[in-house]
Amino acid sequence: MGAIILLSLLGILVLYLGLYNAKSLLLPVSIAGLVGALVFEVLAWNSGAAPIYHGMVLFDNFALAFSILCIVVTALVLLLSQEYFSAISKNVAEYYCLMLFSLTGALMVCAYHNFAMLFVGIEIMSVALYILVGIRKTDFASNEAALKYFLMGAFSTGFLLFGITLLYGATGTFDITGVKNYLVANPTAISPLFYGGILLMMVGLLFKVGAAPFHFWTPDVYDGAPILITTYMSTVVKVASFAGFIKLFSYVFSPLHDFWTPVLLVIIVITLFVGNITALMQTSFKRMLAYSSISHAGYMLFAIIALGANANTSIFTYGVAYSLASVAAFAGLILVKRSHGSDQFVAFDGLAKKNPLLALVITVAMLSLAGIPLTAGFIGKFMLFRTAMADYHIILLVLAVVNAAIGVYYYLRVVVHMYFYPMAEQEEKLAVPMGFQVVLLITLFLTVMIGVYPNYIASLL
Amino acid sequence: MDSIIQNIQGIPLNHYLIFCSVIFAIGVIGVLIRRNVIIIMMSIELMLNSVNLLLAAFSAYRGDASGQVFVFFVMALAAAEVAVGLAIVIMVYRNTKSVDIESLSKLRW
Numbered sequence A: 001m002g003a004i005i006l007l008s009l010l011g012i013l014v015l016y017l018g019l020y021n022a023k024s025l026l027l028p029v030s031i032a033g034l035v036g037a038l039v040f041e042v043l044a045w046n047s048g049a050a051p052i053y054h055g056m057v058l059f060d061n062f063a064l065a066f067s068i069l070c071i072v073v074t075a076l077v078l079l080l081s082q083e084y085f086s087a088i089s090k091n092v093a094e095y096y097c098l099m100l101f102s103l104t105g106a107l108m109v110c111a112y113h114n115f116a117m118l119f120v121g122i123e124i125m126s127v128a129l130y131i132l133v134g135i136r137k138t139d140f141a142s143n144e145a146a147l148k149y150f151l152m153g154a155f156s157t158g159f160l161l162f163g164i165t166l167l168y169g170a171t172g173t174f175d176i177t178g179v180k181n182y183l184v185a186n187p188t189a190i191s192p193l194f195y196g197g198i199l200l201m202m203v204g205l206l207f208k209v210g211a212a213p214f215h216f217w218t219p220d221v222y223d224g225a226p227i228l229i230t231t232y233m234s235t236v237v238k239v240a241s242f243a244g245f246i247k248l249f250s251y252v253f254s255p256l257h258d259f260w261t262p263v264l265l266v267i268i269v270i271t272l273f274v275g276n277i278t279a280l281m282q283t284s285f286k287r288m289l290a291y292s293s294i295s296h297a298g299y300m301l302f303a304i305i306a307l308g309a310n311a312n313t314s315i316f317t318y319g320v321a322y323s324l325a326s327v328a329a330f331a332g333l334i335l336v337k338r339s340h341g342s343d344q345f346v347a348f349d350g351l352a353k354k355n356p357l358l359a360l361v362i363t364v365a366m367l368s369l370a371g372i373p374l375t376a377g378f379i380g381k382f383m384l385f386r387t388a389m390a391d392y393h394i395i396l397l398v399l400a401v402v403n404a405a406i407g408v409y410y411y412l413r414v415v416v417h418m419y420f421y422p423m424a425e426q427e428e429k430l431a432v433p434m435g436f437q438v439v440l441l442i443t444l445f446l447t448v449m450i451g452v453y454p455n456y457i458a459s460l461l
Numbered sequence B: 001m002d003s004i005i006q007n008i009q010g011i012p013l014n015h016y017l018i019f020c021s022v023i024f025a026i027g028v029i030g031v032l033i034r035r036n037v038i039i040i041m042m043s044i045e046l047m048l049n050s051v052n053l054l055l056a057a058f059s060a061y062r063g064d065a066s067g068q069v070f071v072f073f074v075m076a077l078a079a080a081e082v083a084v085g086l087a088i089v090i091m092v093y094r095n096t097k098s099v100d101i102e103s104l105s106k107l108r109w
Helices: A002-019 A023-043 A061-079 A084-088 A092-111 A115-133 A140-171 A176-185 A192-209 A217-224 A227-252 A254-280 A285-305 A309-340 A356-370 A376-390 A394-420 A434-452 B002-009 B013-033 B037-062 B066-096
Strands: none
Touching: A002 A023, A002 A092, A023 A061, A023 A092, A061 A092, A061 A227, A061 A309, A061 A434, A084 A092, A084 A227, A092 A115, A092 A227, A115 A140, A115 A227, A115 B066, A140 A176, A140 A192, A140 A217, A140 B013, A140 B037, A140 B066, A176 A227, A176 A254, A192 A227, A192 A254, A192 A285, A217 A227, A217 A285, A227 A254, A227 A285, A227 A309, A254 A285, A254 A394, A285 A309, A285 A376, A285 A394, A309 A356, A309 A376, A309 A434, A356 A376, A356 A394, A356 A434, A376 A394, A376 A434, B002 B037, B013 B037, B037 B066
């Protein structure tokens, strides 16, 4: 709880720093605050989990692990922001402030124990992002992305709320343990309202994680938003939404899994194919990453249908691997776009000659996203597939492996462009600022470390 | 307060359910088929208000106050959302001189 309070106060402090024009302090203060929040979360690790604040939030190890992941990824994103924000807008403080507010919402989604907190958390997370997506006020693509994101976000909130209301009508409580007790107490006489509630909440959350057939806003929004905001959206927001999703389905609704598993199975298959096949056809690196994030949402939904103790660990590992690789890939994209002004694959031609380190980091990130052994992404995929295997979802598994193979093709395309295509024209070496170097090395190190020594992260939860 | 609850309970719960579902469905259809952004936002408000009404009805029937408290959460956050949403609409209008969804179709796969 300390982290949530600290981060919301930090957002206000950062806003005041902007008011008094202390621009050089913004980044250090934000990073210091994030480190403080991290300390709060680490100190609460393993410290007996009971719901606090009248059963509103619960900081068990599951919530803490996902919170820590969100905080660390936000810190990495902020480290990339040094010259980025000031180049596209005058109001730099608002970026930091809104991102911190959004992170506060994400932590609430990770730790909710009451549907009120789930709703409030999702809203805090999203409302701050509506502004961030549209922060380039005169840019047409950014405007369109903001409007689409806002309309889809508000629309999906309506579904989520109607679902919560129906569950309340059936059970008379918003507390997730109360709802689960209702299911356990009368397994035969469950009100029909409850089934409708499950489906509506599922629709609302699938909109948020961007799974097909509710994915159509994702590519446009990811493409139109500033790259750094896209990084934040496709990592922190997605991971936090999945933490909320898996808590709801594999804890609260688990007694009814015969009812919702078939629905999710269909959605997973559609998501995997839509994400991967559309990603094949892209010529823009940014848009390819947007579609690949749809397919990764499909993989993460795997863990939800495979109930069991392993599900939390495997989805967390996958979240870590995916977030680190995405941050590295987007950081590379920012640098390339800065020197070329383009986010097409062609802009990556000959990058290995211009900057071998950057090319290496992007390669490792792509391998990790594709799930090649010795990277974190392989461990994540392996654990997900193993949990699905234990549940005998063989057909699903075959389809997922086919999709993983399709994924390898389009991820490696950018690697081919970097190593085997000649440079378009003779250019000077691509300079990598200090903040980027730190982030690239951290992501490279962690991706390889998790890939080589998976036991540390597998025994965490 | 007691007389209000009695009045609410005077109507069968199923009527509230059907009524709210119909309003919610009108909202969803409005979002899907209308082309004016302002009207889409009104439809979204309709969806949220049907939720509020249903929460209040359930709350009165169960004699449990938490449903009514939830209504306040929904109202507060809906207001925040609309404030941001209208700002976005104004920003779009300044650039395109239009509030029609069709004017915004530059991004396509």
